[in-house]
Amino acid sequence: MRTQPAITTVVFDYGGVLTTPGRTAVESWARAEGIRPESFSAVLRDWVGRDAPDDSPIHLLETGELSLTEFDGMLAERLVRADERRVVAEGLLSRLFSFMEPDEEMMRLVTTLRASRARTGLLSNSWGNSYPWQRLGPMFDQTIVSGEVGLRKPDPRIYHLALRRLDTKPEHTLFIDDVRANVATAEELGMHTILHQDAQRTRTRLTELIPGLDAPERQE
Incomplete structure (x- = not known):
């Protein structure tokens, strides 16, 4: 043998x-920000899903080709709050990671x-x-x-x-x-x-x- x-x-x-599992952190962050979860799910599907292009914002962020500040702005533009108010771009991902223990x-x-x-x-x-x-x-x-x-x-x-x-x-x-x-x-x-x-x-x-x-x- x-x-x-x-x-x-x-x-x-x-x-x-x-x-903490990523989903748990995202759910807590979305509730705190008042973000509609389906809007973030759509971002993930478009930027990191099976058919996402190689130069999607998430891929570029992960390889260091896109700055965190630039990414925060792009992500904020895609997200939708339940009260229809604008999502604050500054520190957006940092606030997400604050829920990751x-x-x-x-x-x-x-x-x-x-x-x-x-x-x-x-x-x-x-x-x-x-x-x-x-x-x-x-x-x-x-x-x-x-x-x-x-x-x-x-x-x-x-x-x-x-x-x-x-x-x-x-x-x-x-x-x-x-x-x-x-x-x-x-x-x-x-x-x-x-x-x-x-x-x-x-x-x-x-x-x-x-x-x-x-x-x-x-x-x-």
Whole structure:
């Protein structure tokens, strides 16, 4: 029986994996702003959906080709408030990200991996947001942010970049993301993958893939 290569490196997405689910944050933000959710859904469909052009505003924002200020203005023009008042563009995405809190169980899982001597990486498509590097920095051997490298998931080139920086091969690497298209590219490159849904299921699957990992129990 052929032995499966051991996983020595685990690469995490950030938003929606190590944080509050993106949908939860968006719903809270839309309520606070008085934005009609269907107007934001239409933006996502047009700018990041299956048929979105390569130069859509979200794609350009993620690769650093569009500034956050420019994007805020473009997004505000597309959104509709329930009271028909104008959406305030200044700081629009920053207000969205204020509703995105750390998922403490996932954070503990990364810490457990570090303690087990696994290498860890962060591979994130940035929407011009800031990251809590004071906390995240010590948790990862390498951090790759799309806006800093001019590439975005699911472009295979950003995965190859992550593998090079982490000095690992696909068959020894596990990739965890909450976006199916991003996971699909990792699978095509020969990486192990987990499509993240919640911390409990990801932890369970991770302990199956890395035998002996002493993952922390859920704290109620």
